[in-house]
Amino acid sequence: MGVDPDFLLDRATIMYDGDMPLFNCSDALAFIDYLEQENYGLLGFDGFEISEKHIMPRMDYILDCSNPERAPRDIVLKQCIKTARMILSKPAAQNLFFEFVLE
Numbered sequence: 001m002g003v004d005p006d007f008l009l010d011r012a013t014i015m016y017d018g019d020m021p022l023f024n025c026s027d028a029l030a031f032i033d034y035l036e037q038e039n040y041g042l043l044g045f046d047g048f049e050i051s052e053k054h055i056m057p058r059m060d061y062i063l064d065c066s067n068p069e070r071a072p073r074d075i076v077l078k079q080c081i082k083t084a085r086m087i088l089s090k091p092a093a094q095n096l097f098f099e100f101v102l103e
Contacts, residue, residue: 013097014050022048022097025088031100032084041073041103042080047096061096063087 011031012021023031028045035042047061065080067073087093 020099022050022099024097025094028098028100029085029088032081032088035102036077036081039077041077042084043101043103044080045084045098045100047093047098049095050097058096061087061093061098 011023011027011034013024013027014022032042034040042065044063044065045061047058049056049058063080063084065076065083067076088098
């Protein structure tokens with residue numbers, strides 16, 4: 001069972017283009033805490049720079065936690081959460097928005 005879509009929409013910082021929930025850095029960190037507490041699967045995220053004129057993906061702020069080696073779920077999720085927190089703690093991440101990929 002995944003995250004309730006209404007819950008996800010309520011927690012998002014903004015809705016881009018009406019249906020793309022994006023989280024600023026501090027909200028993203030809080031959302032990761034929630035995912036960890038509830039044992040929901042984080043598969044990764046994409047970082048975006050947003051201005052009034054455009055939304056631009058930041059290739060250096062993409063996290064992919066796919067599991068091609070078929071490692072145990074709990075190990076993969078723990079490592080993904082740890083890596084996500086590390087990436088979001090970088091000073092340059094503070095001005096970005098993030099879209100999550102969940103199980």
